[in-house]
Amino acid sequence: MTFTNLFGAPPSELAEISADARQFSPLFPGAENLHDLAPGSLKNLAMLAPPGAIERRHSLALALRALAPGAPFLVLAPKDKGGGRLARELAEFGCACNETSKRHHRICSAEADGDQAAIEAAIAAGAPRFSDTLGLWTQPGVFSWDRIDPGSAFLIRHLPEFSGRGADFGCGLGLLAHAILRSERVKALALVDIDRRAIELCRRNVADERAKIVWADARAVNPQILGLDSLDFVAMNPPFHEGGAESRALGLAFIDKAAAMLRKGGQCWLVANRHLPYEAALARNFREVRQVAEEGGYKIVEGRK
Structure with a gap:
């Protein structure tokens, strides 16, 4: 599918992104902030997950809170920069995924779901x-x-x-x-x-x-x-x-x-x-x-x- 919401810059050959996709990464000046979105307001999201464990879990949790239940959620990361832990971390949030591997990345396809207590705990752990x-x-x-x-x-x-x-x-x-x-x-x-x-x-x-x-x-x-x-x-x-x-x-x-x-x-x-x-x-x-x-x-x- 074509994703209309984006966090980071996933390689174009691994994710189909709309040319006018909304960007939510803090590393893109002018981007929106996932934290500011109403829960359940996003219809989809493709994310290049950050490498740091606390930061990554914080970003995943913000995404899961912002996504509507059952919304498509694509998460990927290089194997040596957190990719190998993505499926387990999503499972810890109560979100099952299908995992594949391509071009040295682990790619997790999921439908947004999750344990709200675990999500809020990860958001708090990664907060200022x-x-x-x-x-x-x-x-x-x-x-x-x-x-x-x-x-x-x-x-x-x-x-x-x-x-x-x-x-x-x-x-x-x-x-x-x-x-x-x-x-x-x-x-x-x-x-x-x-x-x-x-x-x-x-x-x-x-x-x-x-x-x-x-x-x-x-x-x-x-x-x-x-x-x-x-x-x-x-x-x-x-x-x-x-x-x-x-x-x-x-x-x-x-x-x-x-x-x-x-x-x-x-x-x-x-x-x-x-x-x-x-x-x-x-x-x-x-x-x-x-x-x-x-x-x-x-x-x-x-x-x-």
């Missing part, structure tokens, strides 16, 4: 919560949701006292933003992330009138429309995984976008795993490039426009 360890609101599935990422911690220790207008690309929970906003010389800071959950958490975590929180893919931001042109600084811990695989293109695109948004003399500060070859992209975009620090497999590099 306050972390005493982080001192921030967090949620399973968001980058570094249960610990301080060592790369970000390293960058925070070496940040200069920024001034003027800037941006935090891939802001996550807002850890880096907190450090940047300690400087009274910072006039405005845009927090940009592709993950709706991170953006919602930042709205709880960063209570500063200088912060502008933007749900967007940093690679696709239009600086003029968002008022983010001629910035004085950009700081970032760019992601280097997409769809579970390493992708150096993400960091390279972040660097290109930062250069496009900075004024002459503006600064780009980034932390990255030491093996990632970002220096050539920095040299191409910036007048001056220097390595600030290196430690424990990470490096901090500054580029000046």
Whole structure:
């Protein structure tokens, strides 16, 4: 059948999706939120299930609550990223399925049904919560949701006292933003992330009138429309995984976008795993490039426009 509701981006050869399907994944800026739907209101759903166990069960439970009883529900995931557990997890929700395997994915076809108590328990388990360890609101599935990422911690220790207008690309929970906003010389800071959950958490975590929180893919931001042109600084811990695989293109695109948004003399500060070859992209975009620090497999590099 052709699915008119979508969570994530299942491979087109494994699921037939309508060209105007409604998207519900938090990783697609502008998508709707399954949590906001009335129970039983969806007629069908195709889902590329997330890899994290708590996040996946939370997403499955939200879908089962939103789907009408008996509605077609197609769930798939790579075998090594949760696919092997899908059928069992659906059964634990009281939802039987037919399971097949194709192109390294496990595919579960089901008719929506389930144990409401189990569904609500999984929704609660994956909901936002306050972390005493982080001192921030967090949620399973968001980058570094249960610990301080060592790369970000390293960058925070070496940040200069920024001034003027800037941006935090891939802001996550807002850890880096907190450090940047300690400087009274910072006039405005845009927090940009592709993950709706991170953006919602930042709205709880960063209570500063200088912060502008933007749900967007940093690679696709239009600086003029968002008022983010001629910035004085950009700081970032760019992601280097997409769809579970390493992708150096993400960091390279972040660097290109930062250069496009900075004024002459503006600064780009980034932390990255030491093996990632970002220096050539920095040299191409910036007048001056220097390595600030290196430690424990990470490096901090500054580029000046």
